[in-house]
Amino acid sequence: MHELADLKDVSGNRVETVAVDANDSTGTSVDDNGTSNINPTIPAKFHGTSADDHEMRSMGRHQELNRNFHFISILGFACTLMSSWETTLTTITFGLLNGGPAGLVWGYVIVFAGMLTVFASVAEMASMAPTAAGQYHWVSEFAPPKFQKILSYAVGWICVLGWQTAATSVAFLAGTIIQGLLVLIYPNYIFEPYQGTLLCIAVASFSILFNSYLAKKLPLVEGFVLFVHIFGLLAITITLWTLAPRNTAAMVFTEFDNGGGWATTGVSVMVGLLTPVYALTGVDSAVHMSEETRDASIILPRAIIWSVIINGFAGLFMTITFCFTFGNAADILVSPTGFPFLQVFYNVTNSQVGTVLMASILIVNLTSCTISSIASASRQLWSFARDRGIPCANFVAYVKPGWNIPLNAVLISLAFTVLLSLINIGSTVAFNAIAALAVAALTSSYQISLACLIAKRLRGDTLPARRWSLGRYGIYVNCVALGFLFVVWFFSFWPESAVVTPVTMNWNVVMYGGVVIFATVYYVLIGRHYYNGPVALLKREL
Numbered sequence: 001m002h003e004l005a006d007l008k009d010v011s012g013n014r015v016e017t018v019a020v021d022a023n024d025s026t027g028t029s030v031d032d033n034g035t036s037n038i039n040p041t042i043p044a045k046f047h048g049t050s051a052d053d054h055e056m057r058s059m060g061r062h063q064e065l066n067r068n069f070h071f072i073s074i075l076g077f078a079c080t081l082m083s084s085w086e087t088t089l090t091t092i093t094f095g096l097l098n099g100g101p102a103g104l105v106w107g108y109v110i111v112f113a114g115m116l117t118v119f120a121s122v123a124e125m126a127s128m129a130p131t132a133a134g135q136y137h138w139v140s141e142f143a144p145p146k147f148q149k150i151l152s153y154a155v156g157w158i159c160v161l162g163w164q165t166a167a168t169s170v171a172f173l174a175g176t177i178i179q180g181l182l183v184l185i186y187p188n189y190i191f192e193p194y195q196g197t198l199l200c201i202a203v204a205s206f207s208i209l210f211n212s213y214l215a216k217k218l219p220l221v222e223g224f225v226l227f228v229h230i231f232g233l234l235a236i237t238i239t240l241w242t243l244a245p246r247n248t249a250a251m252v253f254t255e256f257d258n259g260g261g262w263a264t265t266g267v268s269v270m271v272g273l274l275t276p277v278y279a280l281t282g283v284d285s286a287v288h289m290s291e292e293t294r295d296a297s298i299i300l301p302r303a304i305i306w307s308v309i310i311n312g313f314a315g316l317f318m319t320i321t322f323c324f325t326f327g328n329a330a331d332i333l334v335s336p337t338g339f340p341f342l343q344v345f346y347n348v349t350n351s352q353v354g355t356v357l358m359a360s361i362l363i364v365n366l367t368s369c370t371i372s373s374i375a376s377a378s379r380q381l382w383s384f385a386r387d388r389g390i391p392c393a394n395f396v397a398y399v400k401p402g403w404n405i406p407l408n409a410v411l412i413s414l415a416f417t418v419l420l421s422l423i424n425i426g427s428t429v430a431f432n433a434i435a436a437l438a439v440a441a442l443t444s445s446y447q448i449s450l451a452c453l454i455a456k457r458l459r460g461d462t463l464p465a466r467r468w469s470l471g472r473y474g475i476y477v478n479c480v481a482l483g484f485l486f487v488v489w490f491f492s493f494w495p496e497s498a499v500v501t502p503v504t505m506n507w508n509v510v511m512y513g514g515v516v517i518f519a520t521v522y523y524v525l526i527g528r529h530y531y532n533g534p535v536a537l538l539k540r541e542l
Contacts, residue, residue, distance in 0.1 A: 038063040041401045049295045051467075052130075058464075059131055060537025061291075066216065066404045069293040071303060073219030076226030078286040078307035081372035083170075084279040084315035085233050086365045089341040090173045091275045092322065094432065094496060096333060096340065098272030099265075100257030101247070101323040107269055108319045111276040112312045114484035115283070119308040120470060121450055121481045122283045123301035127466035130296035132383040133534055134287040135159055135445040140533035141464070142452035150523070151452070152533040155445050156384045157519035159284075161512070162441030163377035166282065167413060168200070168420040169434045170373050171207070174366040175199030180337035181359055185352055191338060197421045204417040207371040211378065211410045215403060218375065225368040232361035233314050237321045239358065244325035244348040252323045259333075260497040270487075271494045278435050279315050280308070281442055285372065288379040301468035378413045382406035388530040391522070423507075432496055436508040440492040441515075443485045450482045464540060 037053055039062070046066035048056075056063060069077065088108075095104040125138050136159060140152035176196045182189045210218055258268040286303050290296040326332055326344050335343035345355040385396035400407040420434060456463065457475045470477050495506040523531070 039065075039399075039404065042066055042404055046404070051298075052294065052296055055130055055297055056291075058538065058540050059129060059137070059534065060539055061131065063291065064399050064404065065292045065406075067292055067294045067296075068216060069219050069289060069299075071299050072226070073222050074286050074289065074293050074299060075303045075306055075310075076222035076224075076229075077219075077289060077372050077375075078282075078303055079310055080222060080225045080229055080365060080368045081285040081376065082280065082282045082307060082311045083229065083365050083369040084311035085318035086229075086362045086369070087170075087173070087279040088275060088315045088318050089322065089362065090177065090339065090366070091278050091435065092340055093333065095272040095275030096326075096329055097257070097259035097496065098262070099269040100255050100259075100329070101252045101326075102254050102256045103265075103269040103272050104275065104319055105253060105323055107273050108276040108279075108316055111273060111280055111488075112316060114481070114488070115280045115308060115312070117477050117481035118446060118485060119283050119304055121453070121474075121478050122287065122446065123304040123468060124466060124470050124474065125449065125453060126287045126290065126300045126304065127297045127468040128464040130287070130290035130293070130300055131534070132288050132291045132379045133387070134284050134290075134380060134383075135449045136384065136387075136389075137534040138449045139452050140535040141538065142449070142456045144455065148535050149528075149531070149533050151448060152535070153389060153523055153527060153531055154516070154519065155448050156387070156389045157515060158441050158448075159380050159445045160384060160390070161515045162438055162445060163288075163373070163380050164413060164416040165420060165434050165441065166438040167204070167370060167373035167377045168417045169278075169438055170366055171204040171370045171417055172196070172200045172421060172424065172434065174203045174363055174370060175201075176338060177342070177359055177363055177366070180339045180342050181356055183337045184342060184346060184355060191336070193425050197424045200421040200424070201418050203367055203370055204374065204414055204421075206367065207374050208410060208414050210371045211374050212403070212405065212407060215405045218371070221368070222372065225365065228361065228368075229365055230310075230314075232365060233318065236358055236361060237317065239354075240321055240325040240344075240348060244344070245327060247324050247326070249324075252320070257329070262498050270491050271496070273488065273491060274432075274436060274439065276315070276319070277439055277443075277488050277492070280312065281439055282373075282376075283308070283446070284442070285376045288376040288383070291379075298467040374410065374413050374417070377416075378406055378409040381413060382409035385409065387532075387534060389527065391526075393530070433507045433511070436492045436506055437511050440489055440508055440512055443489040443492065447482060447485045447489065450478050450485070454478050454482065 037057060038047055042063065046068050048063060048067045095107060099107055129137050129141060131137050136152045136156035139155045140148050143151045178199050179191060179196050183191055210221060256265050256269060258265045260268050260271055262268040262271065283304065286300055290300055293299055327347060332340035332343045337343055342355060342359060345358045349355055382397055384390055385393045390396060396409050396412060398408045423434065454475060493506060493509045495504060497504065
């Protein structure tokens with residue numbers, strides 16, 4: 001029995017419709033000539049639904065990976081990858097220095113509201129085209145024809161940059177928290193940058209285990225860590241509210257600081273937005289796992305929206321809790337551990353054991369975040385390789401039979417993390433540059449995708465079928481999201497303070513520009529001869 005999915009867009013835009021088998025449970029599918037659209041090495045239990053198959057066919061793809069993610073597991077994946085309350089704590093220095101407690105709180109509220117529009121827009125695009133390609137597919141399909149190839153190619157490279165640096169930044173956080181605990185426990189321990197780099201590499205290497213040999217267990221792990229993510233928040237906040245002395249409400253909600261020495265406090269607050277923006281970045285993480293998600297066109301949008309709701313409020317709760325309980329900002333900002341939150345944990349509990357236990361929750365969650373980040377980064381890289389957008393495309397696009405994962409892309413992602421982590425040896429603010437680079441690259445990809453979608457709406461072109469829609473408000477939500485992202489992108493290139501030296505410079509802009517130049521040169525010399533973009537494979541008439 002087939003039901004016609006209700007895909008009417010009440011905004012008046014024309015949309016296509018798709019027949020969905022309401023009773024489909026096996027997901028087994030064939031072409032009209034009887035040819036299967038699924039990799040024969042994939043067990044039946046990992047097949048998709050008929051809707052998955054129809055969408056893959058309409059995008060000119062076939063199922064190459066196991067669809068072993070369902071709603072709870074992909075929700076856990078998205079939530080733990082964002083780890084908003086954990087990354088808020090670990091990057092609190094940037095916002096505390098630039099904005100102070102009030103800047104942190106109100107900055108987070110503004111970013112949360114802006115990111116809601118971004119998440120909603122991405123959720124709708126994910127329902128239109130649930131593919132591991134994500135943004136560069138959407139640009140290829142939505143952009144005006146004469147710009148489809150070049151723009152989608154550029155976005156593909158920008159996404160590679162964004163996700164590879166995002167994975168490195170999270171592994172760096174987990175590794176250096178361990179180093180900070182060593183400083184706390186052993187006062188004579190010297191905080192050496194190369195040791196932080198080695199710990200970062202160790203965390204990333206451990207994460208490879210769950211992205212290779214144990215890949216089939218990844219959904220189970222993500223479901224478990226979702227539990228730790230939620231109850232870990234409660235454990236830490238209850239401890240802080242119970243034991244810590246309280247700052248006044250006036251201080252938390254009205255006291256802004258300009259520790260970066262900028263011309264105005266307003267500019268300082270905008271620079272400090274890196275803390276909440278980094279905590280809420282990663283909206284497209286689940287999208288790159290779409291070809292491993294069952295019934296992706298409806299499960300993905302729901303998981304995306306619920307992930308921003310859960311993480312958004314969790315991060316806000318942690319931000320307010322921390323601002324009420326951190327004590328003296330000047331003291332914790334110069335903590336020898338390198339992390340103000342570790343100093344707060346110790347000040348509150350007056351116990352090394354208590355501090356280690358509380359910090360261990362963050363280490364576990366950030367390690368899981370690294371696992372998820374490498375998974376997303378490798379799938380995006382794999383997808384771009386199968387479209388021949390990068391050098392050695394055939395090697396990178398290889399899918400290991402039996403495991404049904406892009407193993408070479410996973411290992412290359414580890415290599416990227418190792419190389420990027422070396423920056424820490426030469427710069428005391430390496431994390432700021434890597435985190436800002438991830439934010440700049442990913443927000444760029446969202447902006448271009450949204451601009452192309454808005455242009456398509458304005459042209460009155462047919463929008464692809466989707467089972468999750470913003471309806472009549474779609475174009476307004478898209479426009480607000482685009483404006484918000486431009487502001488975030490602009491300030492992601494700014495350094496931590498107005499006085500800049502070669503050591504404290506935000507080298508994000510140099511790395512970003514370097515990758516764009518390399519991609520452009522490669523496209524002109526080689527890429528344009530091989531890369532056509534996903535739009536060349538589309539079969540929307542099916």
